Amino acid sequence: xxxxxxxxxxxxxxxxALSEDLGNGDITSEATVPxxxxxxxxILAKQHIVLAGIDVARExxxxxxxxxHFAPFAKDGEVIx
Numbered sequence: 590x591x592x593x594x595x596x597x598x599x600x601x602x603x604x605x606a607l608s609e610d611l612g613n614g615d616i617t618s619e620a621t622v623p624x625x626x627x628x629x630x631x632i633l634a635k636q637h638i639v640l641a642g643i644d645v646a647r648e649x650x651x652x653x654x655x656x657x658h659f660a661p662f663a664k665d666g667e668v669i670x
Contacts, residue, residue, distance in 0.1 A: 603652045634669045
């Protein structure tokens with residue numbers, strides 16, 4: 590049986606997905622947003638949901654910036670109101 594390295598496979602999947610979505614980057618953002626700028630974001634649910642994929646979301650953000658602070662307020666499987 591073939592053994593899989595989940596961490597490697599996830600990082601490879603993230604790299605491929607971002608490459609497809611971002612391509613050569615966003616020219617407008619690169620021209621107008623200073624490289625040293627910082628941002629804060631909040632992801633909100635507009636209706637009742639069961640949270641799924643929070644660990645993958647964390648990996649995507651850390652892939653883009655290993656120094657990012659990611660603070661989820663819920664865990665996979667929790668109902669969000």
